Amino acid sequence: MLLRHTSKEVKVREGLTINPAKTCQPIGAMYAALGIHGCLPHSHGSQGCCSYHRSTLTRHYKEPVMAATSSFTEGASVFGGQANLLAAIDTIFAVYEPDIIAVHSTCLSETIGDDLQQMTKKAKDDGKIPEGKYVIYASTPSFIGSHVTGYANMVTGMATQFAESTGVKKSQFNIIAGWMEPSDMREIKRLAKVMGINIVLFPDTSDVLDAPQTGKHVFYPKGGTTVDELKSSGDSIASLALGSVSAEPAAIALEKKCKVPFETLDIPIGLSATDRFIMAISKVAGVTVPEEVTADRGRLVDIMCDMEQYLHGKKVALFGDPDQLLPLTEFLLDLSMKPVHIVSGTPGQRFEKQMRQLLDERSPETNFKSGLQADMFLLHQWMKNEPVDLLIGNTYGKYMARDEDIPFIRFGFPILDRIGHSYFPNIGYGGSLRLLEKILNAIMDRQDRDALEEKFELVM
């Protein structure tokens, strides 16, 4: 047993988090910043955070993840990090030549009260930012929220610090990507094209964190939302924010700053969420949904009809981030499966409410907890009390899956031990079909493995 100390008996904890189902803000900010073209993320704090965040993103993507750090020492921690940040800006523009430096704070710089707005302004006033180059920032204290919050804060920073309204509307829409994979962002762009609308997608990590092998390391890969696109987002007709936790704050900021109206949707994972996404585009842009999309939808529903016997009533435990969990849970319910245990370390009243509402309507007995102590230890204990047929979550789930001998699907962040998430989308009808295929494979492989010899089926 790997997790041999996890007992069945659930005790309330108030101080100790065990096996967290979340991590800290800056990694989200770093990930988001990589979705701007020509941008070098910068971690304002001690070296450790930056090293950990780069390492984790690198393991997840198996790609270069570049970011710099203010390399605080004890002195900086006591006297403030301004000198370190200004020195860093100098070094970075001279050596790594980005178009943009996206600075995020860490626990350390937040605790000592470093003010990034004031410091980046000083850098500008001191002439440390070369003509045509930018330094943007986001405050990302890890003692609030989670990695998802950090992502949202950096995306909000993009909106507030780049978007401009010229007074002349452009015939384009903003799609603000909630935390999703490069593959998903690529799929969003494809869907927009198929639907016939012009979009500014931000952030956009496709062609950054899935760069091809060419024999050359391109420090700033060709992908990423450009500064011009970000600026023009203030002139867009409307914004669609995909994810109430990770994307909506940016949409709100953009509405405030440039009066771009917005609508918040779920990340289009699964049938219903994709339906709403397609309907929203159709409505807001006044376009008819093309036959191609309807056919894609039809293929997904077709498999849902044909394979329902393998799905119905199967119990699922899942953990991850709010904006994924919500549509994923809905999808599982659409598949006639039973999501029996759900945890997310990311706190948030809005998410809590939305999830409760969904569960109250369609699966009132589900165990659900989010925020503090909503961790994998608790999830595992629940699973020991009410066993499940399938576990869905990030790589850390494999320890529970092995101990309990449960089929496991990797979904979410981070995935450290498999590839695929950055290349094949999980969103839209096609992506949902892929997700469904994975679910079916996991369940049917298990049925094959466990079947008695006389019950072993050729055709399923």
Added chain:
Amino acid sequence: MEANKIIPDPAQVREELIHKYPAKVAKKRSKSIVINDPETIPEVQANVRTVPGIITQRGCCYAGCKGVVLGPTRDIVNIVHGPIGCSFYAWLTRRNQTKPETLMDANYIPYCFSTDMQEENIVFGGEKKLKIAIQEAYDLFHPKSIAIFSTCPVGLIGDDVHAAAREMKEKFGDCNVFGFSCEGYRGVSQSAGHHIANNGVFKHMVGRDNTPSEGKFKLNLLGEYNIGGDAFEIERIFEKVGITLVASFSGNSTVGAIENSHTADLNVILCHRSINYMGDMMETKYGIPWMKINFVGAESTAKSLRKIGEYFGDEELKARIEAVIAEEAPKVKAVINEIMPRTKGKTAMLFVGGSRAHHYQDLFTELGMTTVAAGYEFAHRDDYEGRDVLPGIKVDADSKNIEELKIVADPEFYNPRKTEAELEALKEKGLEINGYEGMMKQMTKKSLVVDDLSHYESEKLIEIYKPDIFCAGIKEKYVVQKMGIPLKQLHSYDYGGPYTGFEGAINFYKDIDRMVNNPVWKLIKAPWETAGNGKGAGLAASYVTQ
């Protein structure tokens, strides 16, 4: 096989590496980039601050303390006091394998414990939450030990983790609770954390169990962390030759073994950087000498075993060591003979850690490969130039706050294992006791040594030298591979290993052969890119029937 490469002029290379830096940065970096001469070893600037903005390989003090030294001991509950991230990232990412003896034995390594500090804890202090967390860990698991690790905010808001630990330890009575002030901003890299960890382990663990250990030839293995099962291979060899391993610091280790470690008669040190403090302190307090050994490389393993045999001075032991070497060596040789024609003459670069950049050169030498450039991520001058330079190293502002424990001989348990005369005699035989000659002595003349290599410098080095393989860590892995050059991770071994001992050497040879000779490196260019895209002369078709 490629012919021996022409090695570029290192002095010119050095200029190339720094010319793009702002003047002040260039000046600072130039002192960390030196051209080696094993006869008169030049001074390398090491263990100094990284320039802000430089993309560095380095991590933090907490990583060195919790991640490196304390992490591998399986039956301690390690609670990270701080916001969630620090604990999350150090969760199972280091590959320190462990093997509990029975299914019932404690093993907390697959777990991640954190106080998950919230804003109110930062504002009003987090000690109360910490104590609740310790209590909950105790109630849930009843571990032998609970260790507390402070992350950056903790030191700044003034939480006293040591007081909290003392209070809880007294309260429980049967659980050893102790804390580490290993905030990430201390020192300039992981190295500060090693020192702090050594101090804490020495103060709170070593010497708590005075039961005499059994065995004739008893030693502790220091600075071995069982990455990829390295310790398992060393344990196998020790068992074969009849050496008793009392405690390992800290791969595959237990609290009990460490508490009893002062009953051993020798400390052998693998990673000098991370654990030399422990060797010195145990020598002073208990009279146990330490010896630098190296189990990375088949020849180094044989050499190290012979040194241990010589130290104990027992003919039977020496004979057994020779027998084991004679038994293992042919298997190693057979693999080398098979692989060598494909690796000979190739070049390697190693930029990693605090000892691996040195030790792994032995394996490359065994493959007939040359190390053209090497450097550490968080080492000190003594790891480069040898311990002789220690008296000359100035303690700067970043190191001076790291506590140096004042150790004196233990009135009861100090027992010098060797007399002065015996030590002298061992020295005559070429056995260096309490010494380490560093990496540069072993490297060729004109090879390049760079401390705390930056991303920019690594790309330049690769452009100039075009090495056949580059060794570093996860952050560098895919950058270098994008340049068409295989990168061997020497922190995680790319999830392979073990690489120690005889079996480990064989694993390494095979892995390097596989990597440098992999057909994929020749498949990077699409055929149309080399053929002149679109410039073909139509279909060169012919009919089968013709």
